[in-house]
Amino acid sequence: MDTAPAPGQAQLTFRHATEDDVPVLLRLVESAYRGDASRAGWTTEADILEGQRTDAEGVRDAVTAPSGRMLLAERDGEPVACCQLEHRGSAAYFGMFAVKPELQGAGLGKVIIAEAERAVRASWGVSEMHMTVITVREELIAWYERRGYRRTGELTPFPYGDERCGIPRRDDLVFELLVKKF
Template sequence: METSVTGLTFRDATDADVDELVALIESAYRGESSRAGWTTEADILDGQRTDPEGVLEVVKSPDSRLLTAERDGRIVACCQLEHRGDHAYFGMFAVSPTLQGGGFGKAVLAEAERQARERWGAAQMRMTVISVREDLIAWYERRGYRRTGKTTPFPYGDERFGIPRRDDLRFELLVKDLA
């Protein structure tokens, strides 16, 4: 299903999109290219953010979708939505670094919330954010998410999630009621 918001066209990712999506996600979070935007994790993590296998797993999972946002025929943003009973999980969120700050992230998040509510009847959206990412957490709080204080350890030693540059990383659960 395609819908259009703020010049973006939304659709579910396919196998053919995997390489483009990996490049987008990596550019938004890792390395020098990520510094063009404000969502970079380059100061806290080296290594990869994801890989083709991880993206393909989301695309293929029956309970998960990788929502893409296209502009002028190019994927410029994406996010994972996973149906988990009464709630949906939001992750793998990326906006092209050169477009960050232009309202695209807000539009993608709003579309993800709408689809989780309408397609799955999800009463709540949940996500985990690295707890030291205060600016990012504040961005989500301005969009109605609240901190729960519930944390899970960062998977130190599993390079699929990156190579930490500090030893105090953990994930914090953020939630928003959708009803």
């Protein structure tokens, strides 16, 4: 799917990522969440987590999952955003959402999530989208709530001790399930 460009911007295109895209996807995800580069955007987790956000194996698993895909958004052939979509019965799971930090705050995230929602309804006929967000990320949760997601109160512990998910800088991290019904 293509979207109409904003004035002065090239058209945004979407495609399913392939295994060849794993290095690019990994850099995109890491840049949006970890390290000093992530501070250029507002989605950084650098103050609550150090280390990596994911690894090449995790990205490859998302790309090749039989029940899912990675949606890649490009502008002029340059990757600018991505998200993981996974079919889970009557719902789809939305994860590994990343927008290049220097492009955050300009409305691109709204376009990506809307396309993800459209794609899972069209491809899988699901009636809702699920995601998990670290509860201390109040600004991010509020952003999702403005897009129709609701907090469920269903919590999952953060995987402390599993450095594949990062190294926590605090001891109160927990995920909450957010849901949007279509």
